[in-house]
Amino acid sequence: xxxxxxxxxxxxxxxIDHGKSTLADRLIQMTGGLSEREMxxxxxxxxxIEKERGITIKAQTxxxxxxxxxxxxxxxxxxxxxxxVDFAYEVSKSMQAVEGSLLVVDxxxxxxxxTLANVYQAIEADHEIVPVLNKIDLPAAEPxxxxxxxxxxxxxxxxxxxxxxAKSGLGMEDVLEAIVTRLPAPKGDPDAPLKALLVDSWYDAxxxxxxxxxxxxxxxxxxxxxxxxxxxxxxxxxRVGVFTPKMVQVDELGPGELGFLTAxxxxxxxxxxxxxxxxxxxxxxxxxxxxxxxxxxxxxxxFPVDAAEFEDLRAAVDKLALNDASFSHEVETSAALGFGFxxxxxxxxxxxxITERLEREYDISLITTAPxxxxxxxxxxxxEMEMHNPADMPDVMKIExxxxxxxxxxxxxxxxxxxxxxxxxxxxxxxxxxxxYAGTRAMVVYKLPLNEVVFDFYDRLKSVTxxxxxxxxxxxxxxxxxxxxxxxxxxxxPVDALSVIVHRDKAEPRGRSMCEKLKELIPQHMFKxxxxxxxxxxxxxxETISALRKDVTAKCxxxxxxxxxxxxxxxxxxxxxxxxxxxxxxPQEAFINALKMDS
Amino acid sequence: MSGVxxxxxxxxxxxxxxxxxxAKCPYCDxxxxxxxxxxxxxxRDALVRALKAEAARTPGRIVDxxxxxxxxxxxxxxxxxxxxxxxxxxxxxxxxDAEITLEANPTSVEAxxxxxFSAAGVNRVSMGVQALNDTDxxxxxxxxxxxxxxxxxxxxxxxxxxxxxxxxxxxxxQGVGQWRAELREALDMAVDHLSLYQLTIEAGxxxxxxxxxGKLKKPTDEAAAAMYDATQEICEExxxxxxxxxxxxxxxxxxRHNLIxxxxxxxxxxxxxxxxxxxxxxxxxxxxxxxxxxAWLEAAERDAIGSAGETAITPEDQATEYLLMCLRxxxxxxxxxxxxxxxxxxxxxxxxxxxxxxxxEQKGTQLIATAQGRxxxxxxxxxxxx
Numbered sequence: 003x004x005x006x007x008x009x010x011x012x013x014x015x016x017x018i019d020h021g022k023s024t025l026a027d028r029l030i031q032m033t034g035g036l037s038e039r040e041m042x043x044x045x046x047x048x049x050x051i052e053k054e055r056g057i058t059i060k061a062q063t064x065x066x067x068x069x070x071x072x073x074x075x076x077x078x079x080x081x082x083x084x085x086x087v088d089f090a091y092e093v094s095k096s097m098q099a100v101e102g103s104l105l106v107v108d109x110x111x112x113x114x115x116x117t118l119a120n121v122y123q124a125i126e127a128d129h130e131i132v133p134v135l136n137k138i139d140l141p142a143a144e145p146x147x148x149x150x151x152x153x154x155x156x157x158x159x160x161x162x163x164x165x166x167x168a169k170s171g172l173g174m175e176d177v178l179e180a181i182v183t184r185l186p187a188p189k190g191d192p193d194a195p196l197k198a199l200l201v202d203s204w205y206d207a208x209x210x211x212x213x214x215x216x217x218x219x220x221x222x223x224x225x226x227x228x229x230x231x232x233x234x235x236x237x238x239x240x241r242v243g244v245f246t247p248k249m250v251q252v253d254e255l256g257p258g259e260l261g262f263l264t265a266x267x268x269x270x271x272x273x274x275x276x277x278x279x280x281x282x283x284x285x286x287x288x289x290x291x292x293x294x295x296x297x298x299x300x301x302x303x304x305f306p307v308d309a310a311e312f313e314d315l316r317a318a319v320d321k322l323a324l325n326d327a328s329f330s331h332e333v334e335t336s337a338a339l340g341f342g343f344x345x346x347x348x349x350x351x352x353x354x355x356i357t358e359r360l361e362r363e364y365d366i367s368l369i370t371t372a373p374x375x376x377x378x379x380x381x382x383x384x385x386e387m388e389m390h391n392p393a394d395m396p397d398v399m400k401i402e403x404x405x406x407x408x409x410x411x412x413x414x415x416x417x418x419x420x421x422x423x424x425x426x427x428x429x430x431x432x433x434x435x436x437x438x439y440a441g442t443r444a445m446v447v448y449k450l451p452l453n454e455v456v457f458d459f460y461d462r463l464k465s466v467t468x469x470x471x472x473x474x475x476x477x478x479x480x481x482x483x484x485x486x487x488x489x490x491x492x493x494x495x496p497v498d499a500l501s502v503i504v505h506r507d508k509a510e511p512r513g514r515s516m517c518e519k520l521k522e523l524i525p526q527h528m529f530k531x532x533x534x535x536x537x538x539x540x541x542x543x544x545e546t547i548s549a550l551r552k553d554v555t556a557k558c559x560x561x562x563x564x565x566x567x568x569x570x571x572x573x574x575x576x577x578x579x580x581x582x583x584x585x586x587x588x589p590q591e592a593f594i595n596a597l598k599m600d601s
Numbered sequence: 602m603s604g605v606x607x608x609x610x611x612x613x614x615x616x617x618x619x620x621x622x623x624a625k626c627p628y629c630d631x632x633x634x635x636x637x638x639x640x641x642x643x644x645r646d647a648l649v650r651a652l653k654a655e656a657a658r659t660p661g662r663i664v665d666x667x668x669x670x671x672x673x674x675x676x677x678x679x680x681x682x683x684x685x686x687x688x689x690x691x692x693x694x695x696x697x698d699a700e701i702t703l704e705a706n707p708t709s710v711e712a713x714x715x716x717x718f719s720a721a722g723v724n725r726v727s728m729g730v731q732a733l734n735d736t737d738x739x740x741x742x743x744x745x746x747x748x749x750x751x752x753x754x755x756x757x758x759x760x761x762x763x764x765x766x767x768x769x770x771x772x773x774x775q776g777v778g779q780w781r782a783e784l785r786e787a788l789d790m791a792v793d794h795l796s797l798y799q800l801t802i803e804a805g806x807x808x809x810x811x812x813x814x815g816k817l818k819k820p821t822d823e824a825a826a827a828m829y830d831a832t833q834e835i836c837e838e839x840x841x842x843x844x845x846x847x848x849x850x851x852x853x854x855x856x857r858h859n860l861i862x863x864x865x866x867x868x869x870x871x872x873x874x875x876x877x878x879x880x881x882x883x884x885x886x887x888x889x890x891x892x893x894x895x896a897w898l899e900a901a902e903r904d905a906i907g908s909a910g911e912t913a914i915t916p917e918d919q920a921t922e923y924l925l926m927c928l929r930x931x932x933x934x935x936x937x938x939x940x941x942x943x944x945x946x947x948x949x950x951x952x953x954x955x956x957x958x959x960x961x962e963q964k965g966t967q968l969i970a971t972a973q974g975r976x977x978x979x980x981x982x983x984x985x986x987x
Contacts, residue, residue, distance in 0.1 A: 528981065528984070529958055550822075550980055551823050551976075552822045552825050552829065553976075553979040554846055554976055554977065554979055555846075555979065556798040556799045556800075557801075557847065558846075558925075558926065560616055560861075560862045560877070561874070561876040563876070563887075563922050563926060564876065564887055566925055567921055567925065570925060570983060573979075573983040585958075
């Protein structure tokens with residue numbers, strides 16, 4: 003057990019690409035947590051997807067042993083948190099387990115929207131914050147300007163910001179010293195009953211469920227019988243340990259320490275993040291305040307392209323859900339697509355990551371249907387219901403009104419692109435809340451309906467600002483909206499998986515755009531294929547895919563048979579990537595791509 | 602096992618590939634090569650030896666048809682043609698009414714050899730006339746003029762019992778009206794058989810390069826389809842209906858050799874890049890020989906046939922091959938034979954759907970692609986087989 007005075011717990015707040023992972027790698031290397039041979043890039047991002055995309059999805063922790071200038075040995079616990087808005091929930095959880103944060107800002111790029119959102123969470127968690135200006139050695143670095151920006155935009159003192167280059171190792175010693183001297187030590191009573199915060203949990207193929215804990219009071223030892231105070235379940239502790247970042251077992255964890263335990267827990271679902279862990283006997287009376295549970299905000303249907311793969315999909319979805327409590331799923335049946343799952347996600351990136359992992363790690367080709375938000379239907383009989391799927395829209399005659407979720411979006415953008423950003427927000431039914439300047443950059447705050455954002459808002463924002471804008475949002479509550487269900491008919495048959503809820507004023511342009519897109523996405527058939535968008539019984543847009551006129555090989559003799567057969571096999575394989583609706587084959591990617599708007 | 606005798610339903614033919622041409626045509630992706638010198642003795646010996654080796658593994662068969670293709674087989678020395686036919690006669694049994702076809706270019710040089718080819722046993726020629734318009738002949742890279750082609754064709758008519766010629770249509774810049782006129786001229790000239798191919802831009806040809814660069818314009822699919830429809834109508838009226846997608850004949854004047862392919866019979870493929878389908882004791886196999894002329898010659902001098910590999914064809918693939926070939930014919934394919942070959946029937950719902958769309962007709966066990974279905978045969982097959 004380490005004395006609390008010699009413990010410092012911290013997280014790192016940074017925008018993607020501002021060097022957070024490199025800084026963490028460097029700190030691990032400096033304090034000797036891993037040998038030269040074990041160091042890989044982005045040590046803390048263990049999933050392939052994290053390494054490839056350069057993002058952090060799950061929080062990770064690492065314990066660093068550091069001998070400071072004052073001659074004392076310190077234990078520094080770092081929680082590496084995700085930067086993306088979809089995982090804001092992970093961030094807020096982690097923040098409550100530590101006392102301070104390093105605010106890492108790229109010395110030439112400055113503060114971005116994501117940084118802002120995360121640093122506010124740190125402030126809310128009462129963190130001591132140490133600003134770090136990274137990439138200081140780049141020619142474009144402007145430390146003074148960025149310091150002023152930090153003070154103006156975030157409102158914290160940046161006069162003692164540390165100048166670093168995580169890449170070259172410059173300033174790392176200063177960072178470690180600042181953690182020791184400027185961040186507070188945790189508090190806690192080693193003799194009080196055990197109170198440990200359940201920060202996170204995940205499934206490990208060898209160890210079962212691994213629980214990440216922060217000890218507040220008392221101590222956690224191997225062999226102890228522990229109780230999850232909210233869940234009420236009791237388990238004997240099998241292992242107690244810390245991450246260096248390798249898992250290393252220790253005898254006990256004391257107040258202020260971060261570490262893990264395993265206790266023959268079978269499912270991640272049996273552990274509630276934010277729960278308080280205490281001892282079965284002579285335990286604590288009052289649990290810790292805990293966390294707000296995470297709520298999925300974006301829903302979509304996920305179906306196997308090959309209906310025969312439904313059971314494989316079920317196994318894969320269950321397995322992913324084991325490790326991701328924020329991902330919800332239930333069986334859905336679609337007239338068009340057969341059996342699949344209606345899944346709930348924290349946001350679009352979360353959706354993309356889950357579907358990519360299903361396709362990549364489990365090798366299942368998927369059809370993903372239009373992402374939808376959760377609508378509240380207030381019925382004429384006074385009841386209220388939630389709608390996750392446009393296909394479940396009740397009879398409009400029975401609906402009093404529909405409410406939709408709105409978000410508050412913060413966008414930071416160089417002022418030359420401001421006009422385009424405002425135009426985009428207006429097009430998406432946005433309401434401007436605030437517009438301020440920090441140097442040559444504008445900070446716009448908009449209220450936007452979430453359903454205008456889930457399709458492709460972020461892609462559009464990136465494209466109109468050439469990637470220079472940063473974006474973050476928080477849920478802002480429900481408001482009534484003039485919303486209608488738009489159905490899409492292909493060859494006169496409604497395809498439920500293509501129906502969407504839209505604002506009445508947007509229905510016609512959206513319908514036209516979807517019909518035009520589908521005309522490009524669906525291949526020609528032997529007959530002409532009409533595509534229509536309709537509200538109720540009224541057709542609001544229509545396109546027609548003309549029939550194939552000629553598709554035949556002019557010469558086919560003895561030497562052409564094998565080639566011809568192989569070509570046919572290839573065509574057959576291509577057809578497997580499509581789903582048949584009535585007589586029409588629709589390619590799997592059409593379901594999502596039909597929704598993307600060009601303007 | 603029905604597969605053992607299935608080929609008998611279609612007969613047995615021998616294909617000889619002569620890979621050399623005087624010049625390479627810009628649209629042609631066939632295995633053809635231009636060589637200044639060809640060692641004729643070596644080539645003749647190699648072909649003869651290859652035939653002997655093929656006969657050794659298909660003993661006792663009756664050869665219904667022989668086809669000299671290429672390349673330009675009319676460049677072959679007549680003695681080589683004679684040696685090949687003689688070998689076939691000696692190694693197998695050559696049917697008394699065997700059809701022996703040779704592809705010929707319509708130039709005066711080759712016309713001069715027609716009598717010798719006839720004496721060697723050739724009884725049918727198929728001439729690559731390609732167009733009845735000098736400008737287009739030039740654009741197609743052909744070495745003959747219309748007048749020369751007509752003269753060569755007249756000689757061929759007087760020498761051989763049966764003569765056919767090829768035209769390429771839906772050519773660059775060609776309109777439906779022009780093609781109608783050209784086709785009528787062709788029908789006036791034709792005897793009993795015509796092959797009418799729509800121009801296809803094949804990968805790896807000079808036309809493909811030009812097309813990519815936008816220097817070669819093809820008629821739209823719509824225009825090409827209209828030309829196809831006009832072709833059916835005009836030939837039908839003239840008593841030369843299509844019996845296959847691109848082939849027209851008077852009754853009983855169809856190419857019996859090509860019918861072996863379309864009926865999915867057995868055939869030996871001899872010479873560079875030749876393909877065969879043979880039902881051997883171990884089942885039906887696809888044979889293939891070395892593509893490059895020199896590589897084939899050297900390999901054939903080692904192993905007699907210059908094989909580039911033999912693959913057993915699964916029952917399912919045999920059924921598919923039968924269907925994709927036989928549906929090209931106006932008479933259609935026999936569903937009973939399809940089932941016997943592959944061991945499974947086609948999906949009746951798919952057939953019904955395609956019948957409903959006017960793509961297929963079913964008469965008893967005979968499945969027939971309609972005129973509309975034939976011009977969309979690739980899409981039709983993909984639908985039918987998935």
